[in-house]
Structures are given as structure tokens and as C-alpha cells.
Amino acid sequence: MGRLKVVIMGAGGRGCGYGRFCAEHPDLYEVVAVAEPIDARRNYIKELHNLPDEMCFLDWKDLAAQGKIADICFICMQDAMHYEPALKCIELGYHLLLEKPMAPTPRECREITEAAEAKGVKVLVCHVLRYTDFYQKIKDLIVEGKVGEVMSVEHREGVGNEHQSHSFVRGMWRNTEESAPMILAKSCHDMDLLQWLMDKKCVKTQSFGRLSHFCKANAPAGAPARCLDGCPHEDTCFYSVKKLYLGENATFWFRRAATENPNPTDELVIEALKNGKYGRCAYQCDNDVVDHQTVNMEFEDGSTCVFSMNAFNKGGRVTHIMGTKGELHCDVGTDTIEYFDFATRETTVLSKSDIARSVDMGDGHGGGDSGIMFALYEYINDTYKGNAICELRTSYENHLMCFAAEASRLIGKVVDIEGFEE
Ligand SMILES: NC(=O)c1ccc[n+]([C@@H]2O[C@H](COP(=O)([O-])OP(=O)(O)OC[C@H]3O[C@@H](n4cnc5c(N)ncnc54)[C@H](O)[C@@H]3O)[C@@H](O)[C@H]2O)c1
Structure with missing residues (x-):
């Protein structure tokens, strides 16, 4: 090829x-x-x-x-x-x-x-999480029948408080009109994972959530509109841009996004923080997307899923899959999958070395960014043998789960997926 x-x-x-x-x-x-x-x-x-x-x-x-x-x-x-x-x-x-x-x-x-x-x-x-070793392993365990028939899933997406402030308060995805509702922008990954892992169609959804914390009412007293304009809370505020974008613990990709430059220097970062959107007080932005949201889902055979996405954590996904023969507790943060078998009553813990495949997938999205690129090459060449590829129609259906969840959150009712678009 x-x-x-x-x-x-x-x-x-x-x-x-x-x-x-x-x-x-x-x-x-x-x-x-x-x-x-x-x-x-x-x-x-x-x-x-x-x-x-x-x-x-x-x-x-x-x-x-x-x-x-x-x-x-x-x-x-x-x-x-x-x-x-x-x-x-x-x-x-x-x-x-x-x-x-x-x-x-x-x-x-x-x-x-x-x-x-x-x-x-x-x-x-780019549902990149499907292509990570971690979720591939979970999928394999389900396909092998380890948990029997999946009856219920609890899935949590910890956005992370700093990530929330960067992307969903100050940054590109802060405002629904400009980008998309957060359940779509952030969690179409999760809806995709759920439908893929359960291998069933979602038929009903119900959602609650709102923007509660990152708003003007919670701005600390005397905080200026921009962190670098002498904020008296700079040493204690979790969202001080000095901490997040400058200094030794700054996040590199935050700096790249703020400067719009793949090679951000401190000079460029300071300039961006003084004038651009990322320098604003995290409590005084034009954000309107939620900072916490839950979604209940019913699937075609009556199996159910509870999903929660929120800002108030260090970040990372946790998935608990409960089936007729056993359960899986999967924590991306610790890179572990715990399997409890109903027959033996024993728990097996798979750690990173048990989960990793032979190819080094690198870091982006737990290896998903590289994983999708390897898979794309084979997909286009008709040589792909794995089970992670998401056909476009399935992606469309996963997106509908997000749109329906958002509609439910806004109107306060259970929403059927079928016929939702009409
Ligand atoms: N798959 C994932 O896990 C994942 C993660 C983050 C973001 N995303 C998505 O990826 C997309 C890009 O995100 P990003 O973080 O790279 O955003 P970004 O803003 O860094 O990049 C978008 C680029 O498009 C450029 N652009 C604007 N107008 C253009 C035009 N007319 N012609 C050509 N280019 C133009 C912008 O200048 C910018 O550099 C978004 O839809 C985002 O939601 C996906």
C-alpha cells in the first residue's frame, strides 16, 4: 500500500x-x-x-x-x-x-x-477514544462475553476544573451560539463510546444541568476583569492565568491555544493574556455552556445508562459496566480495569501493562489521536481488521443522542431519539 x-x-x-x-x-x-x-x-x-x-x-x-x-x-x-x-x-x-x-x-x-x-x-x-488501548480492551472484554449481556452502565466524564476554565469558560467552546452545546462539543465522545460499547441503539434520553459556578455572581470581591490587571486573588484563585498559562506548571496546550502559535514563548503568552479572551477572569466571561450535566438513557432492549459530565474534578473518565455475568470498573485516571466474575466471585485487575498493545500510541487522548490515524490509513485502503471504526451513519446517530439530551435539558422532558430531528 x-x-x-x-x-x-x-x-x-x-x-x-x-x-x-x-x-x-x-x-x-x-x-x-x-x-x-x-x-x-x-x-x-x-x-x-x-x-x-x-x-x-x-x-x-x-x-x-x-x-x-x-x-x-x-x-x-x-x-x-x-x-x-x-x-x-x-x-x-x-x-x-x-x-x-x-x-x-x-x-x-x-x-x-x-x-x-x-x-x-x-x-x-474523530471519535478518537475508540482507538485507545484502554477502550479497545473494554470492548474486547464485552465482545468475549465476560460480563454477559450489558444491562446498565454508569459513565462519568470528569472534564477537569482547569480544562473547563480554559475551553468552556474562556475559550473556543464557551458559548453555544458560537460553537455548540457542551454535551455535543465535549460528550459526543461519550455518547459514541456508550453506543459502541453497549452495541445497542439509544431510544430515549432525559437530561438536567446548568451553568452554576463560572458566572459573575461568583467572582471574588474586587477581582478585575483580567487576571493580569492586579487581581488580589491571584495566589489563591484556582483559575489565575498566571498559574495556568505562565510558570513551570503551565499547561503547554493552553499556551498554544491562547497564543494561536504552535511555538508559544512567554512573551507571546503574556501578550495574549493581556489582550485576548484567555486573559479574562474566569468568573467574568461571556460563557453560557453548562458546568455540570447529567443524562439518563434508555436503550432499545430496555438497558439503561447514567452519564454525568462535570467540571468539578481533576479530569478523567470512569465507566462501570454491569452485565448478567459480571461487571467491569474502568478508570482511565489509574489506567485500570477491574473485572468481577459472578461465577467465581473473584476480581481480576488489569493494569496498564495488561491493557497496552504492542504499538506505542503516544499520549494524545490516551493514544486515540495516533490510533485513529493508523486506523484511517487501513480504513481507506480497505485493510482495517479491528472493531473500532465508526461508520458515518453511526456517528450521526451518536450526535443525535447529544442533540436530544440537550433538548431534554432545555425543555425539561424525556425526549425520544426516533423522529427527534423532525
Ligand atoms: N477529536 C477530539 O478529541 C477533539 C479535541 C479537540 C477539538 N476537537 C475539534 O476539532 C476542531 C478543531 O479544534 P482545534 O482545537 O484544533 O481548534 P483551533 O481553533 O485551534 O483550530 C481551528 C483552525 O481553523 C482555522 N480556520 C479558521 N477559518 C478558516 C478558513 N476559512 N480556512 C481554513 N482554516 C480556517 C483557524 O484559524 C484555526 O487555526 C473543532 O471542531 C473541535 O471541536 C476535537
């Missing part, structure tokens, strides 16, 4: 990450063009892949105007910017690696699905 030619639309956090993978795996992929309006990001991909000037565009439309110049297009722009390029690239005959969420409305997600099916191109939505 030869290497696949790739064009990248949107070279932010995700586009650059996939671009780096391609550079590290030249036997699999060759990036031949990029579209990205921000110079530092576009130049990063240009240099990484030695692209000529004429293959570097400021807008995805200019790249699309070249016609089909590669096998796959990676669509890595913001949530509300997937629909138009996805339809255009499908029309051109590209296969797609499409960032999640597919689009912020059910209609747009359906139209992308129908267009790809009609054209016969492959679209892999």
Missing part, C-alpha cells in the same frame, strides 16, 4: 497534531497542501512538510478551488465551520477525516451523512 495524500483545512490544535503524525509517519501519509488563515500555524505545517507557497492557502475555499488534489481531506476547523467544507470536499470526491462534532445541528449532520453515502466516499469522524 502506498502512502495517502492529505490536505489539511484548519491547522489549529487538531490540524497541527495530525500534521505532526503525518510527518512522523511518512510511509503512511504525505501532506500536500494546507489552508489556514493564521500565519504561524500555516507556516508550521508548511515547514513541517516542506510545502511550496502555492500549496499553502489562507482559506479552505481556495484550497477546494484546486479540485481534488489528494486522497483525504482533514477538516479541522471550529465546530460551526465543518458543514460547508465537508459538503464541498465530498462533492469533489475526497475521503474525509472530519473533526467532531460533525456539525452543530442535526440537519447539517444528516446532510453530511447523506452526501457521503450518495457519493460513496469514506468519512471518519
Whole structure:
């Protein structure tokens, strides 16, 4: 199998990450063009892949105007910017690696699905967690029949308080109108995992949640609108930008996002914090997405799931799967899967070394970012043998679970998935 030619639309956090993978795996992929309006990001991909000037565009439309110049297009722009390029690239005959969420409305997600099916191109939505060793192992255990028939699942997504403040209070996904409801932006991963692990369709959903903490009423007394403007709480506030973006414990990807630069220096970070959205007091932003939400789900055979997503933790997912023959307690944070067998009454604990496969998957999303890239290569070449690939129609259904949950939260009623779009 030869290497696949790739064009990248949107070279932010995700586009650059996939671009780096391609550079590290030249036997699999060759990036031949990029579209990205921000110079530092576009130049990063240009240099990484030695692209000529004429293959570097400021807008995805200019790249699309070249016609089909590669096998796959990676669509890595913001949530509300997937629909138009996805339809255009499908029309051109590209296969797609499409960032999640597919689009912020059910209609747009359906139209992308129908267009790809009609054209016969492959679209892999970036449900990256499926491709991690951790969730693959859980799936394998279920398929092997270890827990018998799955009856009930409790699944928790700990967003993490710092991550919440960066992405969902100050950052890109803070505002529903600008991006998407948080249950879609953050938890379409989880809805996808649940439907995949249970291997059943969700039929009903009910949800509660709201934005309670990250709002003006909770701003500490005397806090200025920006952390760097002499905030008296800088030493004690969990969300002081000095702590999160500067100094030795700063989070590198926060710094990259704040500066819109793959190589953020302190100078660039300070400039961004003084003037940009990431420098604002976490209690005085224009955020409206929830900081905690729960969803109850009923599946087609009557099995059930309770899901909780919230900001008030260090971060990490925990999944408890209960079946007719045993139960699995799976904690991403400790990298352990505990299996209790009803027949023997014994508990087996699988730790990281029992779960890891032979290929080093790296760190991004627990290895999922690399995992999806290896799988994509085989999927496009029709050689994929695993069980993680998510067909586009399934992605659409998983997205519907999020839309329905959000509708339930807003109207305060149980919502049926079937016929939801109408
Ligand atoms: N799969 C995952 O686990 C995962 C994780 C994080 C984000 N995401 C999703 O990936 C997508 C991108 O997220 P990100 O963090 O990389 O965002 P980002 O804002 O860092 O990157 C988006 C890029 O698109 C560029 N862009 C804007 N207009 C453009 C145009 N007209 N033509 C070409 N490029 C244009 C922006 O300049 C920016 O660099 C989002 O939909 C997000 O929700 C997925």
C-alpha cells in the first residue's frame, strides 16, 4: 500500500497534531497542501512538510478551488465551520477525516451523512477514544462475553476544573451560539463510546444541568476583569492565568491555544493574556455552556445508562459496566480495569501493562489521536481488521443522542431519539 495524500483545512490544535503524525509517519501519509488563515500555524505545517507557497492557502475555499488534489481531506476547523467544507470536499470526491462534532445541528449532520453515502466516499469522524488501548480492551472484554449481556452502565466524564476554565469558560467552546452545546462539543465522545460499547441503539434520553459556578455572581470581591490587571486573588484563585498559562506548571496546550502559535514563548503568552479572551477572569466571561450535566438513557432492549459530565474534578473518565455475568470498573485516571466474575466471585485487575498493545500510541487522548490515524490509513485502503471504526451513519446517530439530551435539558422532558430531528 502506498502512502495517502492529505490536505489539511484548519491547522489549529487538531490540524497541527495530525500534521505532526503525518510527518512522523511518512510511509503512511504525505501532506500536500494546507489552508489556514493564521500565519504561524500555516507556516508550521508548511515547514513541517516542506510545502511550496502555492500549496499553502489562507482559506479552505481556495484550497477546494484546486479540485481534488489528494486522497483525504482533514477538516479541522471550529465546530460551526465543518458543514460547508465537508459538503464541498465530498462533492469533489475526497475521503474525509472530519473533526467532531460533525456539525452543530442535526440537519447539517444528516446532510453530511447523506452526501457521503450518495457519493460513496469514506468519512471518519474523530471519535478518537475508540482507538485507545484502554477502550479497545473494554470492548474486547464485552465482545468475549465476560460480563454477559450489558444491562446498565454508569459513565462519568470528569472534564477537569482547569480544562473547563480554559475551553468552556474562556475559550473556543464557551458559548453555544458560537460553537455548540457542551454535551455535543465535549460528550459526543461519550455518547459514541456508550453506543459502541453497549452495541445497542439509544431510544430515549432525559437530561438536567446548568451553568452554576463560572458566572459573575461568583467572582471574588474586587477581582478585575483580567487576571493580569492586579487581581488580589491571584495566589489563591484556582483559575489565575498566571498559574495556568505562565510558570513551570503551565499547561503547554493552553499556551498554544491562547497564543494561536504552535511555538508559544512567554512573551507571546503574556501578550495574549493581556489582550485576548484567555486573559479574562474566569468568573467574568461571556460563557453560557453548562458546568455540570447529567443524562439518563434508555436503550432499545430496555438497558439503561447514567452519564454525568462535570467540571468539578481533576479530569478523567470512569465507566462501570454491569452485565448478567459480571461487571467491569474502568478508570482511565489509574489506567485500570477491574473485572468481577459472578461465577467465581473473584476480581481480576488489569493494569496498564495488561491493557497496552504492542504499538506505542503516544499520549494524545490516551493514544486515540495516533490510533485513529493508523486506523484511517487501513480504513481507506480497505485493510482495517479491528472493531473500532465508526461508520458515518453511526456517528450521526451518536450526535443525535447529544442533540436530544440537550433538548431534554432545555425543555425539561424525556425526549425520544426516533423522529427527534423532525
Ligand atoms: N477529536 C477530539 O478529541 C477533539 C479535541 C479537540 C477539538 N476537537 C475539534 O476539532 C476542531 C478543531 O479544534 P482545534 O482545537 O484544533 O481548534 P483551533 O481553533 O485551534 O483550530 C481551528 C483552525 O481553523 C482555522 N480556520 C479558521 N477559518 C478558516 C478558513 N476559512 N480556512 C481554513 N482554516 C480556517 C483557524 O484559524 C484555526 O487555526 C473543532 O471542531 C473541535 O471541536 C476535537
